[in-house]
Amino acid sequence: MPPPLSNLTRLECSTCHKEYEPSTPRNVCDCGRPLFARYDFTEVRRDSLLPRRDLWRYLPVLPVSSEDRALTLGEGGTPLLRAPAIERTYGIRRVFVKDEAANPTGSFKARGMAVAVSMAKELGLTRLAVPSAGNAGSALAAYAAKAGIEALVVAPKDTPLSILQETVLFGARLFLVDGTIAQAADIVKAVCKEAGHFNVATMYEPYRVEGKKTMGYELFEQLGGLPDWVVFPTGGGTGVVGLWKAFQELRELGWHDDGMPKVAFVQADGCAPIVKAFKDGKEGSDPWKNPVTIAPGLRVPKALGDTLVLKAARESGGTGVAVDDDAIGDRALAVLADSESLSRREVEDATTHASEIGIPLRIITTSELASDAYRKNPTNRCYFCREGLADELVPIARREGFAAIADGINVSDLGDFRPGIRAMDEAGFWHPLVDARLAKSDVRALARGLGLAFWDKPSNACLSSRIPHGTPITVELLRQVEAAEGILRERGFRQVRVRHRAGTARIEVPPEDIPRLRTMEAEDADLFRSMGYRETEVDPNGYRSTG
Numbered sequence: 001m002p003p004p005l006s007n008l009t010r011l012e013c014s015t016c017h018k019e020y021e022p023s024t025p026r027n028v029c030d031c032g033r034p035l036f037a038r039y040d041f042t043e044v045r046r047d048s049l050l051p052r053r054d055l056w057r058y059l060p061v062l063p064v065s066s067e068d069r070a071l072t073l074g075e076g077g078t079p080l081l082r083a084p085a086i087e088r089t090y091g092i093r094r095v096f097v098k099d100e101a102a103n104p105t106g107s108f109k110a111r112g113m114a115v116a117v118s119m120a121k122e123l124g125l126t127r128l129a130v131p132s133a134g135n136a137g138s139a140l141a142a143y144a145a146k147a148g149i150e151a152l153v154v155a156p157k158d159t160p161l162s163i164l165q166e167t168v169l170f171g172a173r174l175f176l177v178d179g180t181i182a183q184a185a186d187i188v189k190a191v192c193k194e195a196g197h198f199n200v201a202t203m204y205e206p207y208r209v210e211g212k213k214t215m216g217y218e219l220f221e222q223l224g225g226l227p228d229w230v231v232f233p234t235g236g237g238t239g240v241v242g243l244w245k246a247f248q249e250l251r252e253l254g255w256h257d258d259g260m261p262k263v264a265f266v267q268a269d270g271c272a273p274i275v276k277a278f279k280d281g282k283e284g285s286d287p288w289k290n291p292v293t294i295a296p297g298l299r300v301p302k303a304l305g306d307t308l309v310l311k312a313a314r315e316s317g318g319t320g321v322a323v324d325d326d327a328i329g330d331r332a333l334a335v336l337a338d339s340e341s342l343s344r345r346e347v348e349d350a351t352t353h354a355s356e357i358g359i360p361l362r363i364i365t366t367s368e369l370a371s372d373a374y375r376k377n378p379t380n381r382c383y384f385c386r387e388g389l390a391d392e393l394v395p396i397a398r399r400e401g402f403a404a405i406a407d408g409i410n411v412s413d414l415g416d417f418r419p420g421i422r423a424m425d426e427a428g429f430w431h432p433l434v435d436a437r438l439a440k441s442d443v444r445a446l447a448r449g450l451g452l453a454f455w456d457k458p459s460n461a462c463l464s465s466r467i468p469h470g471t472p473i474t475v476e477l478l479r480q481v482e483a484a485e486g487i488l489r490e491r492g493f494r495q496v497r498v499r500h501r502a503g504t505a506r507i508e509v510p511p512e513d514i515p516r517l518r519t520m521e522a523e524d525a526d527l528f529r530s531m532g533y534r535e536t537e538v539d540p541n542g543y544r545s546t547g
Helices: 055-061 084-090 109-122 135-147 161-169 181-195 208-223 238-253 273-280 306-316 325-330 344-357 381-400 419-426 440-449 475-490 511-519 521-530
Strands: 008-013 035-039 080-082 096-098 127-131 150-156 173-177 229-233 262-268 319-323 334-338 361-365 497-501 504-508 535-538
Touching: 035 208, 055 109, 055 208, 080 208, 096 208, 109 135, 109 208, 127 135, 127 181, 135 150, 135 161, 150 161, 150 181, 161 173, 173 181, 208 238, 229 238, 238 262, 238 306, 262 273, 262 306, 273 306, 273 319, 306 319, 334 344, 334 381, 344 361, 344 475, 381 419, 475 497, 475 521, 511 521, 511 535, 521 535
Parallel strands: 127 150, 150 173, 229 262, 262 319, 334 361, 504 535
Antiparallel strands: 008 035, 080 096, 497 504
8 A cells, every 4th residue: 555645634525525545546536526635734834945946845735655756848837927018008007927837848838747657657647648638738748658557549530740759759549539528538437437547537546636736836836825817717627726826825824815816718719618507697608619729738528627726716706708819829920030141041941940930921121221229230230230120010010909919039149249239228028038047049949849949059149140240231232242142051061150350251160060171272262262252262260140
């Protein structure tokens, strides 16, 4: 028999309150409703929390028996980001976004599976199964691989390909169904009955909620108290249920005795069974016919935990809201400023990358060279570029109702002399990557994790950066530099820069590419002379990213 489980004392039905021993694996109550883990908090103090910065900091209020039995991939401890653009737009004093994409496998589902799979291993289970239309499948696959447990994921065939690929790469068995998450759930139940798998579907076992509730504990610590409102997208409902359970436990622990946050749950209007039940005054939802939404994790026609979501919203004085898919996914627009200093190759790449991401792209024509200050090429040249860019983008954002203009500045860009950033700050641009404390390497890692083909694309400043400050910038010089770099890229140099120095082409490539470049130096010199360069030279220090 497994050892005693931390401060866990029992499993209790969320509806009829029947109790069960936690030492035996169990899915739901005999009445069919979800089970909650209950604890003896008598000896739990604030200083009982572990000196960690992840989910397992809260082990004293979790079911896993000891720290060495906690499976971890680095889940939890996600950043809480201030959202000043939303505050300004809607007149709200303080708005924060809990960035759950920072979890392993890219969502808060990692929290639930970290605890559920840890408990499965502790209870001696060897085969787990889950129906999933989103991130739950890949999260189970990851933690099952960590635990050495067999995992089966049954998913609708229209589940995003990147999630399916991740699920398979982690070693889970994947079965696709031509239907919804409801049909996938039926298959999982049959497999569990016939093949002996344990079902870890949403609200169909007691421990995924325990992982999700740690979001509430983190909010409490990060804010120094609880927020007035919590707004949460809802499909199966474990996020809302977990948060509400955390808020109640914080009060039971005596750590919080002020008012409870109001809970607002959000569903897609193409699949909003719980919102409809909330508005109709019902205690439970009816199955949603023909669920349609671009958000696969919200495409849940009937949630087992619907009554618990409704209870949290009503007891807290909160609400339920349905939004259309435009509010979910299409209210973002990528804008590319096509100017003299932008190479044709970059325009082509941007078009391809926007298509891969799935974001609409608008190309506008701008001209830095229309600015006398920019053409003179002073050390703060970038200020005048971004100033002109703001003049183009701000009217577009206002006219089309966008709340913010976001740029790609990250923490790796801070600290240097960056006059362009000053211009963007003056124009009110938002730096979301800075708010998220993401460096360039972090952005690349996230892009790679999302399966984006351009994750390792070399950085490439504008063509004007190749011309020394004080040398006037002309269209002819920019095209000359672009042609020279194009020749080198055709020869297989991915990362290259040609500095224009008074008729000399000074070539920069990474140090490891310098020997290969030198073997071509004589031939390249003839080509470069045909483009107007008197001499060519190779920078022995290699490629430099600064302008």
